[in-house]
């Protein structure tokens with residue numbers, strides 16, 4: 001277990017690094033409290049929980065409750081204290097030489113967030129120790145969940161302007177979509193601005209020569225015009241501007257929204273990236289200014 005932690009994950013104001021082959025199998029979008037669950041090819045490896053806590057909870061009490069629970073529920077197990085990991089406290093439950101469950105907890109005062117990590121280890125203790133240290137050391141609380149701007153998961157990497165919330169994340173094999181909407185924090189109301197980012201994998205097998213047609217197909221709810229070839233980093237891209245065509249939203253908002261769309265093919269990632277925006281005419285949103293890097297050659301920032 002000495003896999004390097006090369007996969008960066010950013011989610012609702014948390015940042016962590018995990019081995020490349022770990023996958024997220026469960027994710028929540030809740031700002032106040034939620035979790036991310038990771039697996040490798042065989043089993044669950046890591047769970048991260050977050051919870052808003054205005055005042056610092058009694059961590060010693062939490063750890064001692066966990067210890068008592070483990071002692072009762074896992075009669076044959078040895079429960080030790082987790083020590084030597086800066087900022088973290090917790091327990092290590094050992095059920096055998098190659099079966100351990102590490103429960104770690106920490107409180108981040110600046111953001112008033114409680115973070116819990118459960119690491120499941122399935123190799124000898126010595127082999128797991130350096131990875132455990134690296135995992136815990138790399139779990140950072142970047143911001144409050146409602147101020148999170150960087151989202152990096154499922155092969156998508158998106159930075160949205162402050163005030164945008166992740167409304168939906170759909171991750172299917174080789175097909176990932178994130179949908180964001182701007183929320184007026186004072187009134188918790190949508191402002192009419194939205195961003196959708198879609199990553200379609202296995203592109204070599206299906207990507208058409210005609211990207212304009214693909215852009216139109218991707219955005220059936222926008223009547224697109226003014227197609228233009230631009231570059232996204234070093235990749236050729238196509239952008240178009242238009243008007244949303246959904247009558248339900250027209251009536252809800254009283255006015256039609258603008259809609260812009262951008263699409264490019266990244267050969268290095270073997271994927272097509274499609275970005276779409278919605279906004280009202282008086283509050284424009286520049287689609288080409290959104291940061292959605294595919295690879296180091298696709299950076300536009």
Ligand SMILES: [Zn+2]
Nearest residue numbers: 266294295298
């Ligand atoms: Zn690229």
